[in-house]
Amino acid sequence: MSTDEIATEVAAPSEPPALTFSDLGLSDAVLKALRDVGYETPSAIQAATIPPLLEGRDVVGLAQTGTGKTAAFALPIIDRLDLSQKTPQALVLAPTRELALQVCEAFERYAGHLKGVHILPVYGGQGYGVQLSALRRGVHVVVGTPGRIMDHLDKGTLDLSELKYLVLDEADEMLKMGFAEDVETILAETPATKQVALFSATMPAAIRRMSSQYLNDPQEITVKSKTTTSATITQRYLIVSYQQKIDALTRILEVENFEGMIIFARTKSATEEVAEKLRARGYSAAAINGDIAQAQRERTVNQLKSGKLDILVATDVAARGLDVERISHVVNFDIPTDTESYVHRIGRTGRAGRTGDAISFVTPRERGLVRSIERATRQTLTQMQLPTAEDVNVTRLARFDDRITEALGQTERIDGFRDIIAHYVRHHDVPETDVAAALAVVAQGESPLLLDPEPERPARGERAEREGRFDREDGRRDDRRRPSSAGMATYRIAVGKRHRVEPRQIVGALANEGGLRRGDFGAIQIRPDFSLVELPADLPRETLERLTDTRISGKLIELRLDTGAPVRRSGDRAERADRPPRKPRHSAERRRDDA
Numbered sequence: 194m195s196t197d198e199i200a201t202e203v204a205a206p207s208e209p210p211a212l213t214f215s216d217l218g219l220s221d222a223v224l225k226a227l228r229d230v231g232y233e234t235p236s237a238i239q240a241a242t243i244p245p246l247l248e249g250r251d252v253v254g255l256a257q258t259g260t261g262k263t264a265a266f267a268l269p270i271i272d273r274l275d276l277s278q279k280t281p282q283a284l285v286l287a288p289t290r291e292l293a294l295q296v297c298e299a300f301e302r303y304a305g306h307l308k309g310v311h312i313l314p315v316y317g318g319q320g321y322g323v324q325l326s327a328l329r330r331g332v333h334v335v336v337g338t339p340g341r342i343m344d345h346l347d348k349g350t351l352d353l354s355e356l357k358y359l360v361l362d363e364a365d366e367m368l369k370m371g372f373a374e375d376v377e378t379i380l381a382e383t384p385a386t387k388q389v390a391l392f393s394a395t396m397p398a399a400i401r402r403m404s405s406q407y408l409n410d411p412q413e414i415t416v417k418s419k420t421t422t423s424a425t426i427t428q429r430y431l432i433v434s435y436q437q438k439i440d441a442l443t444r445i446l447e448v449e450n451f452e453g454m455i456i457f458a459r460t461k462s463a464t465e466e467v468a469e470k471l472r473a474r475g476y477s478a479a480a481i482n483g484d485i486a487q488a489q490r491e492r493t494v495n496q497l498k499s500g501k502l503d504i505l506v507a508t509d510v511a512a513r514g515l516d517v518e519r520i521s522h523v524v525n526f527d528i529p530t531d532t533e534s535y536v537h538r539i540g541r542t543g544r545a546g547r548t549g550d551a552i553s554f555v556t557p558r559e560r561g562l563v564r565s566i567e568r569a570t571r572q573t574l575t576q577m578q579l580p581t582a583e584d585v586n587v588t589r590l591a592r593f594d595d596r597i598t599e600a601l602g603q604t605e606r607i608d609g610f611r612d613i614i615a616h617y618v619r620h621h622d623v624p625e626t627d628v629a630a631a632l633a634v635v636a637q638g639e640s641p642l643l644l645d646p647e648p649e650r651p652a653r654g655e656r657a658e659r660e661g662r663f664d665r666e667d668g669r670r671d672d673r674r675r676p677s678s679a680g681m682a683t684y685r686i687a688v689g690k691r692h693r694v695e696p697r698q699i700v701g702a703l704a705n706e707g708g709l710r711r712g713d714f715g716a717i718q719i720r721p722d723f724s725l726v727e728l729p730a731d732l733p734r735e736t737l738e739r740l741t742d743t744r745i746s747g748k749l750i751e752l753r754l755d756t757g758a759p760v761r762r763s764g765d766r767a768e769r770a771d772r773p774p775r776k777p778r779h780s781a782e783r784r785r786d787d788a
Contacts, residue, residue: 380403432556455506525553
């Protein structure tokens with residue numbers, strides 16, 4: 194098998210390339226699907242990768258996440274599927290369930306005008322029943338994580354004997370997460386005649402070796418990303434838990450002087466939910482997403498342009514190509530996981546030399562995304578603080594003053610009311626200031642003008658004393674609980690050194706089953722009988738339930754929060770109180786020892 198590689202250096206152009214998708218040799222059905230999703234010109238990785246893949250060449254693509262590589266391998270595969278074949282023709286391996294689902298959704302969009310194409314996501318945390326039923330009926334493309342694909346191969350439920358196309362997406366991440374052996378086992382289970390596409394952000398020695406061993410004369414394509422953001426856009430981010438996002442958004446809307454705003458959410462349901470909650474708080478907001486009819490979308494955008502609508506809540510796809518001059522602010526209600534999406538989103542403001550503001554909500558476990566965006570765009574995002582009640586009240590009073598000043602400018606109407614007020618003052622003997630205050634109450638209605646002041650937070654030492662644990666008999670605080678990193682909590686899993694477990698196995702298993710990213714993991718300590726893993730403190734309940742049922746080296750990990758249980762002493766030997774008691778020996782055994 195030849196290991197010669199043809200290196201093609203592709204620099205991402207600053208202007209969109211003149212090349213179109215129709216120039217790449219794709220079929221009419223695929224081109225129609227691309228028009229439906231709003232794609233017009235191929236990205237650099239797509240333009241360089243699609244032609245050799247259509248020709249049947251193996252490809253190694255070196256590109257960062259967000260450069261459009263999913264379409265680069267999905268479009269040629271869809272274009273060449275044999276719909277009469279019921280066993281899987283294409284297998285895409287991805288490091289996490291989130292990426293697997295994203296890739297699967299992309300395949301479904303691109304195959305929108307091909308009847309009878311079946312695509313199956315296969316990942317941990319989903320019941321086997323759904324996957325087995327789909328495999329029995331027949332699927333053309335399988336997109337999965339290495340661990341669950343291995344499970345199916347071990348059970349004999351996944352037939353790869355007629356596989357024609359294999360894609361390794363984010364190969365370097367799969368290796369970092371400990372999937373190297375699984376990936377090589379899967380590769381060995383596939384036909385030697387298959388076409389392979391390997392995509393990676395970097396080219397470490399392990400990836401180079403895998404490319405030489407399993408790819409046939411691959412064409413190597415490198416895309417140098419030049420992702421930048423406009424200098425006219427002020428970029429900020431706020432650390433906030435998922436549950437606090439709506440309240441945080443409401444406060445930001447109170448204090449920011451915005452003209453028009455686009456709020457980006459990750460899912461269709463989230464756009465509807467956010468828009469509904471904003472309307473309930475008195476804001477003129479509407480949602481657009483993939484489920485909105487084109488005519489409705491056009492009406493909503495025109496309302497935003499004319500000023501009848503102030504806030505648009507949108508998904509990435511729905512906002513594609515949106516150009517509204519009065520957009521002063523973009524808010525990433527859900528921060529995107531790739532830098533290109535971030536750049537495209539905030540590019541909706543600060544256009545044509547105007548200034549703009551971009552604010553991103555970042556949960557504690559998403560801090561790494563901020564660093565990635567800063568590295569890719571070579572610009573710093575400024576961390577902002579949640580506006581306080583005092584900040585909101587200052588803004589409300591200023592706006593109230595503005596309303597009074599504006600009303601005072603209406604001289605004729607003021608003269609008409611002046612006599613009415615004077616009449617009331619004469620007949621009721623009430624000071625004019627009290628009458629003005631009463632009119633303000635009438636104008637304000639039931640909702641208060643000002644927020645109640647926030648309670649003062651206790652000093653750090655006092656707060657620690659209040660929140661400390663008093664488990665010891667003498668009433669003193671038990672300080673033996675292990676400290677965790679900011680925004681993280683320490684969890685215990687029931688596998689340790691005696692199970693021959695390594696950190697990469699822990700990361701791989703938890704990421705696969707719980708849909709976690711590499712940045713979600715903190716310190717990992719492997720003890721003899723158990724291990725301690727730092728994970729985000731705000732993990733959703735369903736994620737915790739999936740992780741609890743995870744197995745590592747065949748053993749159920751029984752994940753739970755580590756409480757740092759106290760140590761009990763027995764003579765000179767220390768034992769953990771949460772370690773199971775020793776099994777008592779039979780009296781005959783004790784007699785033998787005494788003899």
